[in-house]
Amino acid sequence: MKVEKRTFNCDRCGRVHEEKEVSDFLGNLFHDMQVYFGYESPFDEDIVKFSICELCLFDFFRSFKHRPIVDEQDLVDCFDVCRTQESPYAGRAHIETYKRLENLEKK
8 A cells, every 4th residue: 555645834934844654743833724714804715724833833822812721721821831941751752843843854
């Protein structure tokens, strides 16, 4: 069975990741988004689609006056912990994964 390699990119910062093997999960840190514009917008019923990496997504969340809450915790604070502190379950895996994401080439 042939497995198709995928390419992920962030439309905000330009980071690009080309999957090298099926077990390469770095692509999971790229998110496809879409925004629907409703009535009274000059973009009435338009849909804008884009991809964004988790680093840029959390920069966006960081700018919110009312940040997203997950399991009664500030999601941005949790993200900062995952990027800087070892986990009892994942060890340094999250830290190393985010370092890999940070170091991707930008095009």
